[in-house]
Amino acid sequence: xxxxxxxxxxxxxxxxxxxxxxxxxxxxxxxxxxxxxxxxxxxxxxxxxxxxxxxxxxxxxxxxxxxxxxxxxxxxxxxxxxxxxxxxxxxxxxxxxxxxxxxxxxxxxxxxxxxxxxxxxxxxxxxxxxxxxxxxxxxxxxxxxxxxxxxxxxxxxxxxxxxxxxxxxxxxxxxxxxxxxxxxxxxxxxxxxxxxxxxxxxxxxxxxxxxxxxxxxxxxxxxxxxxxxxxxxxxxxxxxxxxxxxxxxxxxxxxxxxxxxxxxxxxxxxxxxxxxxxxxxxxxxxxxxxxxxxxxxxxxxxxxxxxxxxxxxxxxxxxxxxxxxxxxxxxxxxxxxxxxxxxxxxxxxxxxxxxxxx
Ligand code: PEP
Ligand code: MN
Numbered sequence: 001x002x003x004x005x006x007x008x009x010x011x012x013x014x015x016x017x018x019x020x021x022x023x024x025x026x027x028x029x030x031x032x033x034x035x036x037x038x039x040x041x042x043x044x045x046x047x048x049x050x051x052x053x054x055x056x057x058x059x060x061x062x063x064x065x066x067x068x069x070x071x072x073x074x075x076x077x078x079x080x081x082x083x084x085x086x087x088x089x090x091x092x093x094x095x096x097x098x099x100x101x102x103x104x105x106x107x108x109x110x111x112x113x114x115x116x117x118x119x120x121x122x123x124x125x126x127x128x129x130x131x132x133x134x135x136x137x138x139x140x141x142x143x144x145x146x147x148x149x150x151x152x153x154x155x156x157x158x159x160x161x162x163x164x165x166x167x168x169x170x171x172x173x174x175x176x177x178x179x180x181x182x183x184x185x186x187x188x189x190x191x192x193x194x195x196x197x198x199x200x201x202x203x204x205x206x207x208x209x210x211x212x213x214x215x216x217x218x219x220x221x222x223x224x225x226x227x228x229x230x231x232x233x234x235x236x237x238x239x240x241x242x243x244x245x246x247x248x249x250x251x252x253x254x255x256x257x258x259x260x261x262x263x264x265x266x267x268x269x270x271x272x273x274x275x276x277x278x279x280x281x282x283x284x285x286x287x288x289x290x291x292x293x294x295x296x297x298x299x300x301x302x303x304x305x306x307x308x309x310x311x312x313x314x315x316x317x318x319x320x321x322x323x324x325x326x327x328x329x330x331x332x333x334x335x336x337x338x339x340x341x342x343x344x345x346x347x348x349x350x351x352x353x354x355x356x357x358x
Pocket of ligand 1: 130187239
């Protein structure tokens with residue numbers, strides 16, 4: 001159920017409708033848009049009695065939502081969700097593209113700083129690096145844990161890069177939320193409903209990767225889990241799915257980009273690294289992702305991929321990353337987007353320098 005407020009509805013009227021919904025024992029999710037506010041209702045077992053809400057001042061109409069997801073839907077919020085990062089000009093989902101780059105895993109302070117310096121110099125605004133790694137083998141490198149989170153916090157301080165890193169369970173979620181700027185929930189956890197609900201109770205953006213064989217509906221429902229708990233800052237990420245082909249690690253399903261954008265207001269990034277598993281496929285598929293309308297890229301970069309402790313074969317060299325940025329910049333203009341390079345700090349914050357790309 002969705003309550004659509006009139007364009008001229010006042011804040012008090014929105015507030016009264018929310019109060020009424022909560023009094024009925026449900027949860028209200030006000031979603032302000034450019035022209036009007038819609039209020040999603042969750043927690044109802046059956047249909048909500050429509051009449052009581054319809055008659056309230058400022059209410060335009062009350063709509064029954066037939067789709068299984070409500071809050072992720074464009075029916076609830078017409079305008080694209082734009083996620084902002086206080087103290088910087090970086091956004092996810094706005095007209096500017098978002099580039100997240102860094103190694104699969106933080107292996108040492110030295111490795112992390114070398115890669116961070118290079119991706120920063122090429123103009124990335126976000127740094128990725130696994131502290132907790134979901135590995136197929138229990139004997140493979142599992143990540144440096146808290147030490148890695150601390151290294152990435154130092155990287156944020158030094159370069160202004162915002163940090164994206166994965167939480168693999170409820171325990172690591174608390175730590176990741178404390179140290180990082182964006183909480184990644186990996187493909188293997190896309191349907192870990194307990195983790196999704198816990199992440200929904202936090203007030204930090206969540207980057208949700210598509211499950212290994214998730215359909216579009218399953219993907220959107222996973223995002224709905226996070227949003228239904230009150231965290232509306234969800235970023236979707238296509239990272240390839242399992243198919244019969246074996247020439248790539250996964251099949252990067254770029255057609256999900258326009259499919260998501262049609263149904264949902266949430267931003268969607270593309271991961272060409274896990275999507276292909278092959279270094280020489282990463283650049284072409286990054287270009288294709290931007291051309292398809294993705295809001296940005298999350299890509300693995302390593303200065304010595306042959307020595308990487310995880311995902312070396314799909315990690316690009318820093319100079320390839322710089323080339324990728326140049327190419328993406330050109331494609332961006334064709335799809336009426338921009339590639340902001342470097343972090344312009346908001347004036348008034350302690351650090352007002354412009355971290356330039358070149
Ligand atoms: C990763 O980003 O390093 C990762 C493990 O991704 P995914 O969950 O998509 O496999
Ligand atoms: Mn990886």
